[in-house]
Amino acid sequence: MNPSRCPCCGRxxxxxxxxxxxxxxxxxxxxxxxxxxxxxxxxxxxRNRACLCPACARGLAPPKPQSAAD
Structure with a gap:
């Protein structure tokens, strides 16, 4: 597990x-x-291996990636 990545969303x-x-x-x-x-x-x-990202810590879904058409 990468300690600089959120275990929930991977960001x-x-x-x-x-x-x-x-x-x-x-x-x-x-x-x-x-x-x-x-x-x-x-x-x-x-658990206890890496921090959550700020969005996941607050229980918010991470933003959806934008497509090239956006």
Whole structure:
């Protein structure tokens, strides 16, 4: 599992801790309110391995990719 990817949607999770080789003192995920339903939906092997992305942490569906015609 890639620690810089959201285990829910696979997008970058924007976690400073996952993207840094050294410990960080602040990241959005340190104080984020996480939707418990999202955590419950993860398989046990996905838990505590990588941060959710901000959208999934709030329980929001990730935006749909735009097609080339858009």
């Amino acid at each position: 970058r999770n924007q976690c400073a801790q996952a993207e840094s080789a050294t410990p960080v003192s602040d990241c959005w995920c340190f104080s984020a309110a996480i939707d418990p339903g999202v955590l419950d939906s993860l398989a046990p092997e996905q």
